[in-house]
Amino acid sequence: MSQGRPHHLEGRSSIKDIAQAAGVSHSTVSRALHDSALISHATRERVKAMAAEMGYIPNAVARSLQAQRSGTVGLVLTSLTDPFFADVMAGVDESAGKAGLSMFVAASHNEPEREMEIIETFHRRRVDGIIVAASRLTSRYHDRLARIRVPIVLVNQHAEDSPGFHAVAFDEKAGAHLAVRHLVTLGHRRIGYLGLGNRQRSNALRLEGYQDALAEAALSLDPAWARVIAETEIGTQDDTDVGERAMPALLEGGVTAVFCYNDRVAVGALLACRGLGAEVPRQVSLVGFDDLELARWLSPPLTTVQQPRLAMGSAAVGVMLDLLEGQEGRDVLLSPVLVRRASTAPPSA
Amino acid sequence: MSQGRPHHLEGRSSIKDIAQAAGVSHSTVSRALHDSALISHATRERVKAMAAEMGYIPNAVARSLQAQRSGTVGLVLTSLTDPFFADVMAGVDESAGKAGLSMFVAASHNEPEREMEIIETFHRRRVDGIIVAASRLTSRYHDRLARIRVPIVLVNQHAEDSPGFHAVAFDEKAGAHLAVRHLVTLGHRRIGYLGLGNRQRSNALRLEGYQDALAEAALSLDPAWARVIAETEIGTQDDTDVGERAMPALLEGGVTAVFCYNDRVAVGALLACRGLGAEVPRQVSLVGFDDLELARWLSPPLTTVQQPRLAMGSAAVGVMLDLLEGQEGRDVLLSPVLVRRASTAPPSA
DNA sequence: ACACTTTGTGCACACGTGTGCAGAGATCGA
DNA sequence: TCGATCTCTGCACACGTGTGCACAAAGTGT
Numbered sequence: 066m067s068q069g070r071p072h073h074l075e076g077r078s079s080i081k082d083i084a085q086a087a088g089v090s091h092s093t094v095s096r097a098l099h100d101s102a103l104i105s106h107a108t109r110e111r112v113k114a115m116a117a118e119m120g121y122i123p124n125a126v127a128r129s130l131q132a133q134r135s136g137t138v139g140l141v142l143t144s145l146t147d148p149f150f151a152d153v154m155a156g157v158d159e160s161a162g163k164a165g166l167s168m169f170v171a172a173s174h175n176e177p178e179r180e181m182e183i184i185e186t187f188h189r190r191r192v193d194g195i196i197v198a199a200s201r202l203t204s205r206y207h208d209r210l211a212r213i214r215v216p217i218v219l220v221n222q223h224a225e226d227s228p229g230f231h232a233v234a235f236d237e238k239a240g241a242h243l244a245v246r247h248l249v250t251l252g253h254r255r256i257g258y259l260g261l262g263n264r265q266r267s268n269a270l271r272l273e274g275y276q277d278a279l280a281e282a283a284l285s286l287d288p289a290w291a292r293v294i295a296e297t298e299i300g301t302q303d304d305t306d307v308g309e310r311a312m313p314a315l316l317e318g319g320v321t322a323v324f325c326y327n328d329r330v331a332v333g334a335l336l337a338c339r340g341l342g343a344e345v346p347r348q349v350s351l352v353g354f355d356d357l358e359l360a361r362w363l364s365p366p367l368t369t370v371q372q373p374r375l376a377m378g379s380a381a382v383g384v385m386l387d388l389l390e391g392q393e394g395r396d397v398l399l400s401p402v403l404v405r406r407a408s409t410a411p412p413s414a
Numbered sequence: 415m416s417q418g419r420p421h422h423l424e425g426r427s428s429i430k431d432i433a434q435a436a437g438v439s440h441s442t443v444s445r446a447l448h449d450s451a452l453i454s455h456a457t458r459e460r461v462k463a464m465a466a467e468m469g470y471i472p473n474a475v476a477r478s479l480q481a482q483r484s485g486t487v488g489l490v491l492t493s494l495t496d497p498f499f500a501d502v503m504a505g506v507d508e509s510a511g512k513a514g515l516s517m518f519v520a521a522s523h524n525e526p527e528r529e530m531e532i533i534e535t536f537h538r539r540r541v542d543g544i545i546v547a548a549s550r551l552t553s554r555y556h557d558r559l560a561r562i563r564v565p566i567v568l569v570n571q572h573a574e575d576s577p578g579f580h581a582v583a584f585d586e587k588a589g590a591h592l593a594v595r596h597l598v599t600l601g602h603r604r605i606g607y608l609g610l611g612n613r614q615r616s617n618a619l620r621l622e623g624y625q626d627a628l629a630e631a632a633l634s635l636d637p638a639w640a641r642v643i644a645e646t647e648i649g650t651q652d653d654t655d656v657g658e659r660a661m662p663a664l665l666e667g668g669v670t671a672v673f674c675y676n677d678r679v680a681v682g683a684l685l686a687c688r689g690l691g692a693e694v695p696r697q698v699s700l701v702g703f704d705d706l707e708l709a710r711w712l713s714p715p716l717t718t719v720q721q722p723r724l725a726m727g728s729a730a731v732g733v734m735l736d737l738l739e740g741q742e743g744r745d746v747l748l749s750p751v752l753v754r755r756a757s758t759a760p761p762s763a
Numbered sequence: 764a765c766a767c768t769t770t771g772t773g774c775a776c777a778c779g780t781g782t783g784c785a786g787a788g789a790t791c792g793a
Numbered sequence: 794t795c796g797a798t799c800t801c802t803g804c805a806c807a808c809g810t811g812t813g814c815a816c817a818a819a820g821t822g823t
Contacts, residue, residue, distance in 0.1 A: 103770085105770075108771080131777070132778085133778070
């Protein structure tokens with residue numbers, strides 16, 4: 066009967082097949098397998114036994130069609146190999162799994178057009194919701210985006226950029242505050258900030274957190290200690306280079322500790338210290354931001370602010386599920402965590 | 415009309431809606447949208463215009479049901495955060511994307527039961543094929559596995575373990591050969607091997623590659639230089655510890671270069687060299703295996719054998735597509751690549 | 764013995780798409 | 794002008810599942 070059919074499709078049985086074998090209608094089979102009270106005990110058992118014998122496996126595609134709900138989430142990432150997104154994905158996987166959802170994943174490689182295509186593909190597949198990490202969609206895509214009739218949750222991006230969507234982000238200001246307070250607690254009094262002018266909003270928030278923490282400790286706020294490298298000055302240099310070039314001026318200013326915009330800047334700062342013979346953490350303490358993989362492998366291992374990446378993924382699923390239940394969407398702001406390693410210590414003096 | 419319906423479901427139009435609006439049957443719409451030659455030019459354009467106006471988005475779920483083909487792949491990984499699997503996933507994503515397939519991903523966390531459940535879930539979703547990386551399924555699952563009527567391709571595991579499935583692996587022996595030939599080319603004559611007895615098959619293959627390369631160069635094969643640490647001796651030590659403990663004996667044996675079973679063993683060997691004041695690579699050259707993230711961050715950065723991880727993912731999709739077209743399945747053995755970094759140099763003598 | 768309730772089952776439709784086949788209408792040839 | 798051919802469209806069914814409703818058979822009460 067299954068002549069000419071590829072081998073792997075042979076013998077897939079449907080409730081109709083079971084119905085025929087058990088001498089009942091397919092409706093009865095459907096109800097029996099769902100333990101409906103409408104079906105007599107005897108029939109139910111007979112049907113179930115037959116289903117097991119025939120190796121019946123329900124067809125989720127057909128179910129999705131009839132239920133108008135696929136039980137899937139689509140996850141759009143810019144890169145599949147970046148540890149940051151990997152953690153977000155793990156968070157989504159965990160929470161989605163618990164909710165009985167399967168997860169589609171695709172990478173946009175930072176190309177807006179590709180990202181839009183992925184979202185549209187997910188929409189065609191009728192995923193129940195879409196989670197986008199680090200979206201690059203500009204207002205150019207507003208119209209195409211407006212056609213998507215599926216809840217979209219943004220991760221690691223602020224919702225005000227894209228009205229109508231909900232976002233899960235983490236509290237950058239609180240993270241900076243955490244880092245600087247750590248330095249204060251260690252006893253530092255002359256604390257610098259090494260910022261990047263080309264990350265406008267982020268930098269402003271982290272600078273603010275730095276200033277707040279200092280003010281809270283009633284420490285002086287020497288403007289020379291808060292060095293934000295201007296975008297024009299940065300040019301095409303990578304973050305590490307910027308850190309390495311900017312650090313010496315801070316050291317000359319007499320700081321005993323520096324909070325860096327991110328881990329790569331901190332690596333540059335570390336290299337500069339080595340070059341100048343300033344020992345870390347004995348003479349200078351350094352704190353990074355992001356907790357990249359490399360922070361652990363540096364010598365000394367870098368104290369840094371970690372984004373709750375896994376939690377961001379989980380939270381995104383949570384928001385999505387709320388939206389699916391018809392509840393109001395909400396924005397989530399998660400608190401960062403300080404990872405204490407060996408690049409910070411009390412000041413030597 | 416859509417009263418009480420969740421907001422995000424409003425206004426999803428089907429070909430039936432378009433048909434009604436355009437005054438034709440749904441069959442005509444379906445054909446028009448597929449540019450069927452059966453439909454007149456005028457009707458086709460009219461239908462297409464109407465579809466665009468109504469923001470029609472085809473329902474892939476319904477298509478899957480009718481076509482008996484979902485256009486999806488399921489990928490099972492033991493961990494979503496491990497860089498190795500991330501690369502495999504990226505390879506699958508790329509090749510699947512090109513073939514118009516969407517990718518499901520889920521993590522098994524090394525639990526066989528969870529892995530089996532994921533496979534069964536993918537089966538229910540009627541994925542066209544399943545790719546499993548580093549499967550932990552034992553023969554206990556043979557029966558449940560036999561029920562899966564979907565092609566399964568194993569990555570990073572040898573097919574002989576699980577008859578009936580196809581596998582994509584990489585050539586470990588060739589990798590070892592590559593590493594050792596590199597050392598020979600640099601001028602080394604006394605080359606050691608530091609192996610792990612608890613990875614039976616892998617170790618045997620790498621040892622074999624080592625021996626072949628030496629034989630090929632007509633170099634002597636001092637048994638004292640090939641140290642395979644016995645499983646009993648290893649106990650619960652991690653790979654790095656084993657490398658650190660075993661290295662001194664090799665150095666005493668007078669080797670100028672060591673090929674290590676993997677990167678972690680090489681890290682241990684490096685630590686041992688530091689402890690004994692043997693400079694790497696000036697006095698001793700070290701080669702690792704796997705190309706873990708850390709290999710890049712070591713000082714000196716580690717020369718190592720890289721598995722073609724991305725290519726493994728792509729190849730797995732290729733095998734799967736062949737299987738779908740009814741072709742014979744095939745096993746693929748990929749060639750590794752040597753990544754030259756700074757832990758190898760010509761011998762000092 | 765008859766009406767009424769309870770229990771169990773099947774019919775028929777829905778979900779959205781694709782397609783074999785029949786047939787209506789137009790065009791063509793003689 | 795009439796039959797034959799061609800062009801286009803719709804009917805009806807399929808894919809696999811779930812469910813409202815009708816209805817048959819059995820049980821209950823008077």
